[in-house]
Amino acid sequence: MANIRRKPTITSYVPGTILFLFALISIIITIGIAVILIRESYLFFNDPEVDLWGFLTGKQWQPMINKFGILPLLNATFTTSIIAMMLGIPVGLCVAVYLSEYASDKTRAILKPVLEVLAGIPTIVYGYFALTFMTPMLRGIFGEGVVEIYNTASAGLVIGILVLPMIATMAEDAIGSVPKELRLAAYALGGTKLETTFKVIIPAALSGLSATFLLSLSRAIGETMIVALAAGAGPKLTANPFEAAETITGYIVRISGGDVSYNSVDYNSIFALGLVLFVITFTLNLVSRKISQKFHQEYD
Amino acid sequence: MAWLKIIHFSFYRNTFLTFYIYRKCKTTSTEESMKKIVVLILTLLVISSLSAGGKQEASVTAANQDEKNLSWMEGPSVHGLPGVNPLKVTGNIITAGSSTVFPLSERMAERFKDEGYGGTITIDSIGSGAGFERFTVAGETDIANASRGIKQSEIEAAHEIGRDPIEFRVGTDALAVTVSKENTFLKNVTLEELAQIFGAAARWSDVNPDWPNQPIQRFIPGTDSGTFDYFAEEVFNKQVEPLLSASNVQLSEDDNILVQGIKGSPYAIGFFGYAYYAENADSLNIVAIEGVEASAENVDNNSYPLARPLYIYSDATILQNKPQVAAFINFYLSYVNEEVVDVGYFPANEEAIERGRAAWLKAMGL
Numbered sequence: 001m002a003n004i005r006r007k008p009t010i011t012s013y014v015p016g017t018i019l020f021l022f023a024l025i026s027i028i029i030t031i032g033i034a035v036i037l038i039r040e041s042y043l044f045f046n047d048p049e050v051d052l053w054g055f056l057t058g059k060q061w062q063p064m065i066n067k068f069g070i071l072p073l074l075n076a077t078f079t080t081s082i083i084a085m086m087l088g089i090p091v092g093l094c095v096a097v098y099l100s101e102y103a104s105d106k107t108r109a110i111l112k113p114v115l116e117v118l119a120g121i122p123t124i125v126y127g128y129f130a131l132t133f134m135t136p137m138l139r140g141i142f143g144e145g146v147v148e149i150y151n152t153a154s155a156g157l158v159i160g161i162l163v164l165p166m167i168a169t170m171a172e173d174a175i176g177s178v179p180k181e182l183r184l185a186a187y188a189l190g191g192t193k194l195e196t197t198f199k200v201i202i203p204a205a206l207s208g209l210s211a212t213f214l215l216s217l218s219r220a221i222g223e224t225m226i227v228a229l230a231a232g233a234g235p236k237l238t239a240n241p242f243e244a245a246e247t248i249t250g251y252i253v254r255i256s257g258g259d260v261s262y263n264s265v266d267y268n269s270i271f272a273l274g275l276v277l278f279v280i281t282f283t284l285n286l287v288s289r290k291i292s293q294k295f296h297q298e299y300d
Numbered sequence: 301m302a303w304l305k306i307i308h309f310s311f312y313r314n315t316f317l318t319f320y321i322y323r324k325c326k327t328t329s330t331e332e333s334m335k336k337i338v339v340l341i342l343t344l345l346v347i348s349s350l351s352a353g354g355k356q357e358a359s360v361t362a363a364n365q366d367e368k369n370l371s372w373m374e375g376p377s378v379h380g381l382p383g384v385n386p387l388k389v390t391g392n393i394i395t396a397g398s399s400t401v402f403p404l405s406e407r408m409a410e411r412f413k414d415e416g417y418g419g420t421i422t423i424d425s426i427g428s429g430a431g432f433e434r435f436t437v438a439g440e441t442d443i444a445n446a447s448r449g450i451k452q453s454e455i456e457a458a459h460e461i462g463r464d465p466i467e468f469r470v471g472t473d474a475l476a477v478t479v480s481k482e483n484t485f486l487k488n489v490t491l492e493e494l495a496q497i498f499g500a501a502a503r504w505s506d507v508n509p510d511w512p513n514q515p516i517q518r519f520i521p522g523t524d525s526g527t528f529d530y531f532a533e534e535v536f537n538k539q540v541e542p543l544l545s546a547s548n549v550q551l552s553e554d555d556n557i558l559v560q561g562i563k564g565s566p567y568a569i570g571f572f573g574y575a576y577y578a579e580n581a582d583s584l585n586i587v588a589i590e591g592v593e594a595s596a597e598n599v600d601n602n603s604y605p606l607a608r609p610l611y612i613y614s615d616a617t618i619l620q621n622k623p624q625v626a627a628f629i630n631f632y633l634s635y636v637n638e639e640v641v642d643v644g645y646f647p648a649n650e651e652a653i654e655r656g657r658a659a660w661l662k663a664m665g666l
Contacts, residue, residue: 062544064523131560148517149564150550233557234550244517244550244561254522254552266523 037278040271047265055272061235061251063269070276072235076152076245080227081220083156083241084163088220089213091160092167093202099168100175101197119165127229130158135230138242146242150232153241158230159223163216170215174208175201207291214288218281224249248273372627378634381657382666384627387416391624396424397431397445398526399555400473400573401610404643405445408632411639419624427553428526435613439463442625444613447473447526447573463615466663468629468656470636472646474594475527475606476577478584482566485511488588491605495535497569499542504567512567515548519561519570522553527572530608559584575644599646609648616663626664633657 044050049066058069095115099108134154139147147153178201186196202209232244233254246254252270375383389412395405402425409421424431428446435444436458450465458465477494479486485504489497496507498518504511520543521527528551532540543549552558555576562570563583574594577586586594589605598604612632619626633656637647647653 060545065541065544067545144565149561149568232550233552234548236548244548246550 034278037271037275040268041275044265044268044272047268049265059237063266066265068269070248070273072237073246073248073251073273074276075237075239076227076231076235077221077247077249079152079239079241079245080156080159080223080231080247081217083153084159084220084223085213085217087157087160088163088167088216092164092216093171093209095164095168096171096175097197097202100172101193101201115165115168118161119169123162123223123225124229126158126162127226130154130226130230134158142242148232148242148244150230150244151242152227152231152245152247155227155229155231155247156241158226159220162223162226163219166219167212167216170212171205171209174205174212177208178204207294211288211292214284214291218284218288221284222249222277222281224253228253248277370623372623379654379657381630381634381660384631384634385416386412386627386631387418389417389624389627390419391622392419393421393443393622393624393628394441395422395431395443395445395612396426396434396441397443397612398428398447398610399425399521399553400428400447400525400527400575401445401470401612403573403575403579404471404610404636404640404645405443405612405632407639407643408636409628411635412628412631417624417628421628425553427522427524427528429524429529432613436461436463436465442614442618442622443629446611446613447608448530449609449611450613458615463617465613465615466619466659468612468614468633468659469609469648469652470612470632470656471610471640472599472648473608473610474574474599474604474646475530475571475608476574476594477569477571477587477589477606478562478577479569479587480563480566481583481585483569483585484566486569486585486587488591490590491535494589495542498531498535499546502547514567516546517561517565517568518546518549519558519568520549520551521555521558521572522551525553531571531606534606573645578644596641596646600649607646609652610645619660619663620665626660629660633660 045052045055050068055068055070057071058067059071060067060069061072095111099111103111131154134157135147135149135151138151138154139149182200182204183196186200191200227247227250231250232246233250234244234246235251236243236245238245252273255266255270372385372388373382374385374388377383402423405423409423412421423445424434426434428444428448431441431444431446432450432454434441436454439461444465450467455465477489493507497504497516498520501507501516503513503515505513520531523540523544528540528543532538532543536542550558550561555572558570558572559576559580562568563580569587577584588594592598592604594604594606599607612629614625614629619629633653637653640647
């Protein structure tokens with residue numbers, strides 16, 4: 001086939017170059033953040049009261065009185081994130097399947113923008129939604145004696161709602177990129193729509209879907225405003241999601257909101273916690289990229 | 301468009317913008333979307349540079365207005381201070397500090413504005429310690445609000461940046477220990493019981509066998525708060541360990557979060573400035589300390605054990621260079637007693653306020 005594209009001129013490189021510079025900025029910012037986090041955390045770990053092993057395994061977190069165990073914060077972070085995933089993944093996946101396999105063009109045209117509106121709500125609004133709607137609802141269901149006013153369950157459920165549009169949109173992309181031949185082959189073998197969807201399409205899209213879930217998990221772990229408002233303001237190591245507990249991000253926002261003194265161990269501790277968060281979410285993002293790359297190779 | 305997808309993935313922040321770019325790139329041809337993005341970015345750049353230019357102009361005019369002038373001194377003198385005409389006061393005032401003093405300063409600022417002041421007063425409610433930090437180390441604020449006296453170390457820090465803090469007494473707070481209205485067993489505590497409740501005891505029955513066998517849920521002001529310092533000083537002999545290592549303790553610089561938490565359970569307890577109790581008296585009960593209730597009378601005759609002074613701090617150089625700050629503090633000291641009860645605190649005795657007025661006159665060289 002003859003090449004009918006216009007020969008590239010100098011000006012046609014301009015947009016590419018400009019956009020490359022913008023992409024470069026994002027890389028520089030990422031490196032800058034990592035450098036600052038590492039430098040300030042070094043100050044924290046250099047403090048004679050702090051040792052790395054105690055930091056990773058300690059069961060109490062109160063830097064003011066030299067208790068530096070990250071477990072209570074980490075535990076609360078994972079509690080809220082896992083609850084969020086328990087809501088977000090099944091619902092998000094169902095929405096994605098419905099949108100890509102079942103919905104008529106008309107319902108799609110309504111449902112997609114509504115989902116996008118959900119994605120545009122500021123997280124502070126979600127935070128108050130958790131505090132003034134989700135918590136009273138949970139207390140109504142399970143009893144006021146069981147559910148504390150600040151609790152990780154309420155925050156987790158609302159984070160689940162927050163990541164729902166993200167999961168739905170990206171899962172829909174993953175399902176949509178399954179080759180048409182697979183679908184047709186399944187139908188040709190006599191599969192019903194339901195069988196085709198759940199036995200052929202979803203397994204085929206699984207690596208794309210797992211990448212989606214990992215990314216939304218890292219979003220849930222980093223979520224701040226909702227947990228700061230609804231999850232509680234005191235570090236506590238508990239397995240009960242109806243009790244108050246403070247997450248890593250919740251602690252960071254509480255301490256920095258109070259304008260702590262520079263060079264105090266409280267101040268340096270928030271950078272160490274930031275570094276932990278950075279490592280967790282960075283790893284999750286890398287893993288999900290690896291998974292989705294693998295998935296693209298399979299069908300190319 | 302693989303890289304755009306990466307950016308979309310890693311910088312997903314729920315914004316319409318990312319969504320817009322991402323979807324556009326997926327649905328339209330590459331070149332067209334490139335053009336659109338370039339136009340979008342250029343528009344953003346133009347808008348941001350325009351707004352930056354606007355800001356610069358504003359700061360220049362503000363600087364002109366900051367020139368020393370005392371034209372605001374008008375009208376009859378009040379309690380020995382020159383009269384203030386807020387209409388003639390210009391320029392902004394920056395204050396930060398105690399969340400206990402915050403409602404009072406906010407009320408005085410509102411009244412100052414109602415009477416004609418056209419500038420902006422920033423009042424950050426960040427805790428006394430943090431307020432002093434901004435006033436004495438960073439030197440960002442004109443006034444520090446505090447629910448405790450300034451420490452020697454903070455005075456020294458201020459000297460290092462050429463500031464000499466002046467103390468103005470503005471009122472008295474009766475620190476309120478409160479429980480939910482649903483709590484039926486706690487009406488009165490001794491200071492020893494208070495130390496157990498906020499310290500080592502895990503359950504109410506550990507403190508007093510007549511009380512329920514339920515975990516104590518504690519809601520206390522954050523460690524940067526003057527209220528926290530004051531409580532540790534009065535109840536725990538300046539020890540903070542017992543307060544912080546207690547189980548089920550939640551800390552916040554935001555007293556409204558504490559109020560919400562205490563309201564939430566009959567087994568919750570907390571403490572904060574009296575004004576926050578007064579504001580929520582329909583859902584909270586205040587606990588008497590050693591049989592003494594927090595009332596104007598008991599605060600006046602010093603029998604309430606947790607009564608404490610409220611202050612604002614500034615500096616002579618600031619007062620002289622920023623007439624708006626001098627005018628505001630003058631206004632504050634002149635009328636605070638008319639507002640303080642309504643805000644939920646108690647008037648300081650006249651002698652203490654008078655010392656502040658004398659300090660103001662001295663700082664202004666009048």
